[in-house]
């Protein structure tokens with residue numbers, strides 16, 4: 001079974017983003033970038049499927065700028081067999097990314113696609129579901145457990161009320177939640193080896209993916225700052241403030 | 250211009266988040282139809298019909314809709330989508346699952362988690378864990394939108410008298426099936442609906458120690474929340490996680506115990522009206538957003554607070 005995994009280059013999760021002074025976007029110049037944490041979990045899950053003898057090949061796919069090669073190399077150092085970069089300098093919308101994956105899923109004959117549930121930059125939480133719709137396949141979103149059986153995959157999903165397990169006919173699309181696994185770190189020899197693994201670059205045109213602008217970004221602003229409050233010295237003072245000043249108890 | 254609003258419910262009652270999303274829908278336009286889907290949800294449809302500003306209620310009942318399977322729910326929404334310019338839903342684990350499917354099948358983009366309606370085509374939504382607010386315009390003929398409930402006041406649940414029409418449930422897709430649920434049972438209020446939240450982090454140390462938070466929550470009639478670290482450590486179940494990738498809350502009182510205040514956690518609670526932080530590290534970033542900070546050991550503070558209230 002071939003497995004496709006999504007890898008998005010995003011701001012490092014420890015870095016607090018700044019808004020550009022002209023409010024056109026956020027400022028990512030000189031910002032530390034990394035694999036989107038949910039994508040890292042997706043890569044880890046795919047590698048574990050390969051180690052378990054279930055996946056035959058793990059292909060890491062990124063839609064993004066040429067700099068995304070760095071994140072694809074990381075995915076290969078972690079254990080992906082090869083990588084495909086669909087290169088674009090413009091920010092790709094979720095539907096465009098989903099169309100790209102749909103095409104690659106067909107071209108590669110992948111039976112399982114594992115994507116992060118959301119990227120920590122645009123916070124959309126859309127691509128996996130859109131991909132499932134476009135390919136008319138089932139989806140297991142927000143996965144905290146994935147178990148592949150013959151012809152099926154059972155996915156335990158994190159939902160608002162707790163956990164729900166569903167069984168999906170393969171091919172299927174899975175999106176990862178935080179508890180699915182704990183990603184490993186790449187080892188130095190594997191980082192060296194990854195440099196020689198194949199990384200293919202394609203364009204939307206190569207794949208016949210039409211790019212439309214559905215949503216236009218008009219402005220980006222910093223959120224209203226919260227006023228820093230006061231420190232209280234004791235539980236009694238806290239109770240008094242909550243009662244008399246804030247009037248919330 | 251007409252809006253279809255997908256109701257959130259628990260099978261018997263309309264969730265308060267539906268009323269918040271209804272406010273957002275009213276800001277878009279006045280022609281609003283509410284869709285109630287599930288196995289046996291007539292009571293929910295009747296409640297939706299009472300809400301102010303609702304013109305019509307569509308009720309779809311059937312086995313294929315029993316477990317919110319996105320493959321079936323998206324087909325249902327699609328079967329009536331042609332009548333609407335806006336398809337909206339409160340942001341929750343059902344709509345996050347199904348709405349992007351609807352958008353893709355309509356070949357349109359989706360606006361996730363909007364926090365403000367500027368016009369019928371222009372909206373605001375948080376990006377980068379709420380560290381930036383994007384103003385966006387949809388170029389699509391149909392706008393598929395999920396609404397951050399915490400950002401909108403609740404519309405009135407009374408005053409309306411809409412007609413309830415039934416809608417055929419879709420055939421089961423045959424692609425996915427429900428296996429089982431492990432739902433968290435709790436007598437306390439739902440996190441996203443609670444007026445007060447008592448939340449614990451890694452500092453709480455264990456699942457057993459959460460009893461200290463529960464005792465306080467019971468005194469306050471509060472819900473209990475948690476940081477990712479508390480969930481990952483197995484102290485509490487996943488549905489208690491507050492944050493960028495968990496639940497977004499904005500109660501009138503949020504009390505954080507043993508939570509450091511990482512940006513991902515703040516993203517889920519920084520719009521609370523009053524924030525209290527108790528942490529033994531006076532440098533903890535949570536104090537930067539707290540209205541009232543108490544530097545101290547939560548194992549001393551919690552019992553004293555619970556006793557004195």
Ligand SMILES: Cc1cc2nc3c(=O)[nH]c(=O)nc-3n(C[C@H](O)[C@H](O)[C@H](O)COP(=O)(O)OP(=O)(O)OC[C@H]3O[C@@H](n4cnc5c(N)ncnc54)[C@H](O)[C@@H]3O)c2cc1C
Pocket residue numbers: 013037038120449450451452453475476477478479490491492493494495496506507508509510511512513514517527528529530533545546547548
């Ligand atoms: C992709 C991604 C998504 C994430 N999404 C979320 C999310 O949705 N929600 C979320 O919460 N996090 C999320 N995180 C995790 C986040 O980055 C932090 O790691 C997490 O919030 C830390 O939890 P914490 O504050 O409980 O633990 P810590 O950061 O370890 O803080 C524990 C705090 O407890 C204090 N403490 C310890 N003992 C005591 C005591 N006895 N009395 C008083 N204080 C004490 C310490 O001083 C410390 O400040 C996400 C991370 C990533 C990468």
